[in-house]
Amino acid sequence: MSQENDTKTFRYPLRWRIMDALEAALDVLWPRRLSPYSGWALIMPALLLVGILVLGLFQIAESSLHVLDRSTFMPAEEYTLANYEMVADSATYWRVLWRSLLGAGLTVFFTLLLALPYSYIMVRTPSAAVRKALLVALFLPFFIGQVVRAYGILIVLGTSGAVNDVLGLFGVEPVRLLFNFPAVVFGLVQYMLPFAVLMLAPALTAIPRETETAASSLGANWVRTFWHVVIPMAKPGLVGAGLVVGTLSLTDFAMPAMLGGGSQDFIANAIYDQFFRTADQGLGAALALLLVALGSILVGIVIAVFGAGTLGMGGKK
Amino acid sequence: MTSKLTRRGVLRAGMATSGAALLSGLPATRLLAQEPEKPTEIIVRAWGGEWVEALKKGVSDPFTEMTGIAVRHDLTEDNEIQPKVWAAVAQGRVPPIHINWDTTTNATKSALRGVTEDLSDLSNLANTTELAKPVGLDGYPLVNTYGYVYVLAYRPDAFPDGPPNSWKDLLDPKFKGRIALYNDGIGFHFPAQVAGGGSLDDIPENMDACWDFVRQIKEQNPLLGEDPDFTTWFQNGEIDAACTISTNALGAKRNGVDLAWTVPEEGCKFDTDCLWIPKNLPENELYWAKQYINLALTQEGQQVWLDGLGLPGVVPGLTPPEGLAGDPSYPTEPEDFERLIRISSAVQVQNESDWFAKFKEIMQG
Incomplete structure (x- = not known):
């Protein structure tokens, strides 16, 4: 009798009903017998995206095998490697390639140099106010687009900009700070710093504070602790941040275009010129493929040297 | 029917x-x-x-x-x-x-x-x-x-002895880093051919003189940009002279920048x-x-x-804008075109990519 009463008074919660409905709907959409393939279903959107990218790469590869017919400004019918030969024979493209690599390398170095202490202080500071201030300082420029930031740099570092105004207070004549290679690297470092900090912070957070305390108790000073404990343990973050900063810098367009004064082109600028200035899509496609190949090789080398495990992907430790 | x-x-x-x-x-x-x-x-x-x-x-x-x-x-x-x-x-x-x-x-x-x-x-x-x-x-x-004409625009206070007579005046060491060209060299190739000692008749077969002069200009560390850049650079005092379309110089002048322009003795490109x-x-x-x-x-x-x-049109009887009557950037009479260089579109279309590439090769060095 009492059992009957219990059944009558029990109200099936709405949340349960919703969950049951969702489960029923899921059973219709994705029956249980398909559960072995659930992993593939989850990865399918990513595979589709990559598939579209690969399809585009095939099309780019196809167009890179045609030279421009200047009598009609259409790609010639014949297949040829002439565009690749032109790149290989051109001193300009080798110079641009070298500049891109050097720029990316320097950007990685200086960005990590600045990002590591910034992230460390942000993670370890006991003051919530300092942490918040550092986060705000990090995210404010992060929300501003690259082009706007480059314009900001143009204003600040211009001949009549704020920096030269300050130098003028000390009797220094205005100096040209812009439109050279260091200006491009400066712009890239400024742009990449938030990316690097955001990638380093979780890696540093994962290092138990006790390890540093243990090092200190064994007689290591702060510098030795940082060098022998923190940096090695932060390696996954450093490698990940380095990869992201390096590949983004290698393929950057805006900073060389805006801060380079037209004479500090990176590969992306050369690709732009071919697609949009000379209408030679074949040559532009060849350069684009070479850039993809270069980036992929660099990433491959980094993973081979440091191991996928360093990036938290398992495998070699 | x-x-x-x-x-x-x-x-x-x-x-x-x-x-x-x-x-x-x-x-x-x-x-x-x-x-x-x-x-x-x-x-x-x-x-x-x-x-x-x-x-x-x-x-x-x-x-x-x-x-x-x-x-x-x-x-x-x-x-x-x-x-x-x-x-x-x-x-x-x-x-x-x-x-x-x-x-x-x-x-x-x-x-x-x-x-x-x-x-x-x-x-x-x-x-x-x-x-x-x-x-x-x-x-x-x-x-x-x-x-329109790709004139030699300049800041008069940078040329106290009067307007530059020649594109070679830009080779003066005091203009190092203070001159600007289009980033593909457009507008500059033909006067450079003359300034380098070559002949316009040799275009496009032999433009060595042009590239020699571009190499000399490269030593001056010119800024390379697009139309809006020139106005900005003049306004911000970044440059003293530029090879640019007269409209950009006129625009900067109308915005209060002290600017003048000229057609040097080697001529300017008309297009x-x-x-x-x-x-x-x-x-x-x-x-x-x-x-x-x-x-x-x-x-x-x-x-x-x-x-x-501030440019001459294709309909007869237009009145030149104020101050531009007789200006070298506003050619209307046959004699106005004597110092302007006009190369056919056909030649430009066929060779422009090569000229851009050669200019880039020199400037990216």
């Missing part, structure tokens, strides 16, 4: 009648009944800054006033819109713009590719000078609308810009796009538009 109506016939008839209505300034509501359906807007690709302001004032606003059709200006760079238009036509899509305001050299590439509509039936072509006709192309796949319509537009939109260009070829339209640009 039946008469077969063709698309061309309809367009020609409509253009003759409503073109007359446009010129007479009839309000939109009184345009003739047989005109095709009006689109809500037409899109005209244009250059920004004083360029688009002048076009708006001289052509776009009067067009909207007369037809009721809004004009949207697409400020995508001419080089960037080109592949988009080409791709749209190749794929049978409606192109992203109705009218392209373009350099004649760029437009000639599009004409050679076959993506431009023929404009031979524009009624106002009858009133234009020879400059309006594209050279080396059949009919009017594009219409030149004005000429033209044009308007053209991409293929694959719906019939009615093509009709109204043509009406827009027709209006741009009226004396009133040219006068206001080119007053803004």
Whole structure:
């Protein structure tokens, strides 16, 4: 009798009903017998995206095998490697390639140099106010687009900009700070710093504070602790941040275009010129493929040297 | 007896009648009944800054006033819109713009590719000078609308002894890092050929003299940019001299920058810009796009538009803007052209890519 009463008074919660409905709907959409393939279903959107990218790469590869017919400004019918030969024979493209690599390398170095202490202080500071201030300082420029930031740099570092105004207070004549290679690297470092900090912070957070305390108790000073404990343990973050900063810098367009004064082109600028200035899509496609190949090789080398495990992907430790 | 109506016939008839209505300034509501359906807007690709302001004032606003059709200006760079238009036509899509305001050299590439509509039936072509006709192309796949000069613009206080007489004056060490050129060298190749001791007759076969002079200029660490950069650099005091279109120098001067320009003894490049319509537009939109260009070829339209640009048009009887009568950047008489260098579009189209590449090779060093 009492059992009957219990059944009558029990109200099936709405949340349960919703969950049951969702489960029923899921059973219709994705029956249980398909559960072995659930992993593939989850990865399918990513595979589709990559598939579209690969399809585009095939099309780019196809167009890179045609030279421009200047009598009609259409790609010639014949297949040829002439565009690749032109790149290989051109001193300009080798110079641009070298500049891109050097720029990316320097950007990685200086960005990590600045990002590591910034992230460390942000993670370890006991003051919530300092942490918040550092986060705000990090995210404010992060929300501003690259082009706007480059314009900001143009204003600040211009001949009549704020920096030269300050130098003028000390009797220094205005100096040209812009439109050279260091200006491009400066712009890239400024742009990449938030990316690097955001990638380093979780890696540093994962290092138990006790390890540093243990090092200190064994007689290591702060510098030795940082060098022998923190940096090695932060390696996954450093490698990940380095990869992201390096590949983004290698393929950057805006900073060389805006801060380079037209004479500090990176590969992306050369690709732009071919697609949009000379209408030679074949040559532009060849350069684009070479850039993809270069980036992929660099990433491959980094993973081979440091191991996928360093990036938290398992495998070699 | 039946008469077969063709698309061309309809367009020609409509253009003759409503073109007359446009010129007479009839309000939109009184345009003739047989005109095709009006689109809500037409899109005209244009250059920004004083360029688009002048076009708006001289052509776009009067067009909207007369037809009721809004004009949207697409400020995508001419080089960037080109592949988009080409791709749209190749794929049978409606192109992203109705009218392209373009350099004649760029437009000639599009004409050679076959993506431009023929404009031979524009009624106002009858009133234009020879400059309006594209050279080396059949009919009017594009219409030149004005000429311009790549002058040597300079800050007078940087040249206290008077205007520079020669492009070689830019080699003075005091101008190291203080001069600017277009980032593909456009406008500079031909005077550089002369300044380097070569002959214009050798273009395009032998341009060694040009490249020698460009190498000398490279030692001066020139800034390389686009139209808006020149104005900004002059305004910010970054440069003392530049090879740029006179309109940019005029724009900077109108913005209060102390600036002057000259045609040095080696000469300056003279070229033209044009308007053209991409293929694959719906019939009615093509009709109204043509009406827009027709209006741009009226004396009133040219006068206001080119007053803004400070450039000589393709319709006789235009009054030079204040201060530009007799200016070397505003050639109107045959003798004005004696120190200007004009190379055919055909030669430029065939060789421009090589010249750009060679210029880049030197400047990227």
